[in-house]
Amino acid sequence: MIDHVSFGVADLDASRRFYDAALAPLGYRYLRGSATTAGYGDDDAAFWIVAAQRPVPPDPASGLHVCFRAPSRKAVEAFHAAALAAGGRDNGAPGERDYEPGYYAAFVIDPDGYRIEAYCGPAE
Numbered sequence: 001m002i003d004h005v006s007f008g009v010a011d012l013d014a015s016r017r018f019y020d021a022a023l024a025p026l027g028y029r030y031l032r033g034s035a036t037t038a039g040y041g042d043d044d045a046a047f048w049i050v051a052a053q054r055p056v057p058p059d060p061a062s063g064l065h066v067c068f069r070a071p072s073r074k075a076v077e078a079f080h081a082a083a084l085a086a087g088g089r090d091n092g093a094p095g096e097r098d099y100e101p102g103y104y105a106a107f108v109i110d111p112d113g114y115r116i117e118a119y120c121g122p123a124e
Helices: 012-026 073-085
Strands: 005-009 029-033 037-041 045-051 066-069 089-096 104-109 115-120
Touching: 005 012, 012 029, 012 037, 012 045, 012 066, 012 073, 029 045, 073 089, 073 104, 073 115
Parallel strands: 005 045, 066 115
Antiparallel strands: 029 037, 037 045, 089 104, 104 115
16 A cells, blocks of 8 residues: 655664664665655665754654564564664553453654654564
8 A cells, every 4th residue: 555654853863873773674775766765674665764954853752653563572672672772752661461362562762752662573
């Protein structure tokens, strides 16, 4: 349904360092970009960060966040640790959530204040 999602960021280099580290444990990597863009994915770039003059201000009460699928619980845990080590802020340690049985996730806040999640389900 969705081909890709783009986030405007204030500092592309800082965001690249963060996403390079945070997404690696999930099996996603920088695939292509330019001086003002960076695209991430596994075989095609589906998540983009874009240098923006006026990034959308983060709003914790908006409910807006992006969730990345993880191949395992260990990958969720590694995502969380890597994101924090790369300058992210904790927004929910790895663990089961009551959204549905077996929902295992971790939450961080990226350098621009956007809420980021890694998730795996019961069969993953």
